[in-house]
Amino acid sequence: MRQPVPLDRCTRLLNHGPTVLVSAEHDGRRNVMAAAWSMPLDFTPPKVAVVLDKQTFTRTLIEAGGTFVLGVPSVAIAALTDHVGSFSGRDGEKFTAALASAEPGPATGAPLVDGCIAWLECRRLPEPHIEQAYDLFLGEVVAAWADDRVFRDGRWHFDGVDDSLRSLHHIAGGHFFAIGNEVKYTPISED
């Protein structure tokens, strides 16, 4: 079930490097794309960075509307994640009964895509130089949400949960790894 995540914990939703779905809405038009290239940028206030190609319709909507959502898709929607990354929203509606469904984010109105396990609602921080030179967009997180089956008490809990709820990590060309289990190791002593 979707639960709010405190903003001072929300960068942990992206710490482990999942592929994300970037979604946006403006003036009645919605779109969603897949992005392997995103990361947290700061803790307080929480910020994120994401690379958005100039040709993407999602970028156009973000530039117009000023808000976006980074969703963390699960293994259950690997096919959707691959598919929405394979064509432009200029060429076809992605929010259809057969493809993606979403509801408006409470804080921004940008789409929270069903089947994700976390969502970060963001307000674009305009930085025209790096947007133009590097396709690099920054955002401040204004609300965050996660599926409490796998994110509780401020951290991920994938061990022992159905594998379909694990996050996706892009390899190349529509291939993904699922995130694995927690690593056991003996910390190095200070002595």
Add this chain to the structure above:
Amino acid sequence: MRQPVPLDRCTRLLNHGPTVLVSAEHDGRRNVMAAAWSMPLDFTPPKVAVVLDKQTFTRTLIEAGGTFVLGVPSVAIAALTDHVGSFSGRDGEKFTAALASAEPGPATGAPLVDGCIAWLECRRLPEPHIEQAYDLFLGEVVAAWADDRVFRDGRWHFDGVDDSLRSLHHIAGGHFFAIGNEVKYTPISED
């Protein structure tokens, strides 16, 4: 064994969101730190982005020397990855017999840390505004290397390999996931 990775494939070393070790050298001083916040930025020429706190000695070395390496640590060096992220190189030498070892990268001279499974040698792309405002550093990849036990033919191959060679993905507070196996799914048809 460490083998060169073609530059047009090197962003794939970071696509899946591993935690990295950032290392640098200047004027005989070397340092290394852990960073969960990095990502590819472009394909051609290949570029990367990484967040470097103002207090880090590694950042000082990068600003002075102009080059750095992003290494991808394996599960085998989880304790090292945690430990080099737990104190500043201003307060103690990190390249010691007991801790980390490295050799100079052929392209930059910056340290390639032993026990990583991939290394991206980078030249800093100075962007003073975002470095100051967001601690955000950009680099162009000028050489890339990977352990051919897990990265061959331009992609990762973790399935069937010893788990100690998997990449690390930061959860929080010195806890890591290992990357898991490739996801099997049926692509959505265009019809």
